[in-house]
Amino acid sequence: MEEKSLMFRLAVLSLCAVQCFAANKALGTLYRWKQIDYEFPTTLDRLAAIQNGDFIQQNAIILGVERWKDRLFVSTPAWKRGVPATLSSLPINAESESAPLRPYPSWEWHNAGNCTGFTSIFRMAIDHCGTMWVLDSGQVEAFETPRQLCPPSLIAIDVETDRVIARHVIPPEFVLQNSLISNLVVDSRDALCKDTHVYIADTWRNGLIVYRASDAAFWRFSHFTFLPEPLMSNYTLHGLNFQWTDGIFGMSLGKLHNGDRPLYYHAMSSAREFVVPTSVIRNQTRVSNAVGEFKALRGDRGDIGQVSAAAIDRNGVMFFNLVSQDSIGCWNTLKPYEIENLGIVAHNDKTLIFPNDLRLDHEIPQRAWIISNRLPMYQFNLIDPNEYNFRIMYLDLKKAVQDSVCQN
Template sequence: MQNFKTQIYVGLLLLTLAVAVVDGYSPFMQVRHGTVVRAISDGNTTAEPVLANPYIAPLVALRPKSGKDEFTTSQGNDVFEVVYQWRIIDFQYPSLPARNNAIRTKEFIPENNLPLGVDRYRNRIFITTPRWNPGVPATLSYLPLPVQDPSIPLIPYPDWSFHTSPRNPDCSKLVSVYRIFVDECDRLWVLDAGVIDTLTNLQQICPPKLLAFNLQTDELLFTYVLPPDQVKQDSLHTNVVVDVRDDQCDDAFAYVADVWRYGITVFSLREFRSWRTTNYLYNPSPFASDYNYLDLNFQWSDGVFGMTLSPVHRDGDRMLFYHPMSSYTEFQVPASVLQNETIWQNFGLAKAFQPIGSRGKGGQSSTSGLARNNVQFFTLVQQSGVGCWDIAKPYNRNNLGVVEKSLDKLTFPNDLKVDREPKQFVWVISNKLPVFLYSKLNYTQINFRVLSADVQSAVLNTVCDPRTAPNLAYKQDSECDQ
């Protein structure tokens, strides 16, 4: 009987996807601009002519200069403000002797620290510093808002006692945190990859784990260790988003991206268990795996990475929008498919995963976030910029906007979050990661920035503004633009 019910569920879901996922729309998107498609007598459909602001393209100017590609700078918008910035990362130690001793013993090597993940909760900004190299003393920190000093040392969160030393690791503590997520239940979800020395001698010294902190008290709520059969050789778990419905805080789901082994692990808080999901659309695109940043050319085969949850649809489901890092394409899958563990015991449901559109060549993106006005913001790592998309419009390049591009301010924007404050802000961390990985940072210059822009200003005069009608023209991308 159970198998029969499952077959009915799968059949109905496939039918829904088949009729609903058309021209970048899904059953989980609400069109706010009236009827945009009308039937004609022969049964075909045609789009009403609607004008919209054009997508700013090309996003990357590929003008040869000494045999290398060259970036364009800001498009004229000056939306993002620098909140914090550093030439080199420092930490707030209990005392100067304690800091000097950490430097002497090489527990702290300042030039080996790079800020990666960011999120905001009320009067604090949270920042992660993964253990790429030796000499990272704390992997999760915070800074106060409003800002008193824009270059103050990072303050370990919740305090120094929660951070283990790789030399004698305590796996109950924080090892190497890549990204974090503040949910609507005042919790900070922390994804600890458990790996150290990623650049020099990668070691999985502790299993990957999820932790959650109560942000009102800073107390640890729980720790969940991913089971060994859900962690592959060379897995690297680097991003997490959390799904809460109707304030049911105890019934949350977390989606954890494995960027190197191309999977999403689903964690149920209510069941306190997890399962791994796989799909070929988690994989990178070979056409998007070649990067050019400043004078550096490098290849990354990073898979599923950026994830954004749509609003809950009237049928109770929602979409997970996602993209591999090395890809130009945005994809979607109903969250109900990911949450149904039975499906993943029976080889998954491949056709539930659908591409919804392309950002075009040069459109690699790391992370993304959704504001309350249903605008998705996403990083444009090769273009030193931040893009946007109103999810009520088809995902094509006529409906994708650029908030700002600036090689000075947004140089390699690596993480992006939209906060939950009454007046929402987009938060971005830029960190020159390729230079840190493959060359040498100039520590006489500003290398790392935390930036913010209020959502209303970010979409003003762009096609992402929900008040702007969609552009229904469709541009076919070539295979290498996918």
């Protein structure tokens, strides 16, 4: 099976690299940076930040991305010293390919003390009502000497008014020692987003935290399908070999049908995809006693099939980042999850080195937004400041699946 899957993926990569991708031009780059910079109030403020160590340019990395109308939002977690702002905005109409990030909603939110501002934001998800749900880890310098300055929080921002409307501290009993609360997906069921749940992945402690907006309640549970696969915890990327034992990370929501919808999920260090009805995890009592509700899909992605983020479009096609293959894959959820039904819609060994985040916007036509950021090289201090290392890319979903196994 592994030999078959590897041969299939290599054939698809070869074909799409010279035909599908080149012909369709489905993937484009909106922004790219050699190093990240910020839009400081004045040039003197920027120089002062550099001199006092508040801004160390080589230590900033973009991690998460979201889009709302004419703006993009990006996160820059404080994984190393000298990251002055952790959430920023950019115009969708780029005037410069390496534009400085504009701290969002203002600089004041990144300078506030006593845990009243932002500390270190990982990722964001915007619901169809225009609320951005922001995951703030509260931890700084995770790649140096980790310090937990503030409790992990889920923050809600109205992106129409640029107003922070709520901060929900995740209860300490749901944050375990060495937790890495890293990713989230929003499940909104009604036109006014009253029936909203947020699903939050704890990648290192293999748990899922659920937040219910109607009464601001949290609960947490674990399942063996959240665990990493030992043999998939070894990564090789552009000559760099490293080990990550990362559990549940990527999550995507299927279509609503008869009042329920599936949550697809996978561990980062895994080749398998799993699914559970959201009616199970939205019920605190039911999920604690669930038997046989969490199911493995039949096939797998092969021996270098590690995936970071994934999302499902309006047509029921899942798009996912193949981090070890410099590629974006697809699966039509109407078909069995088998290697013959998995396609490669984009591949580039220069621009897609470690595609990390992937989000779908609410526009018509719908697009995917991808962050590629060479994260392993950043972690091990191997970033070359003379190369373009960080990109915000977009994928035309219709062109991407045209004449592919994923086309409806």
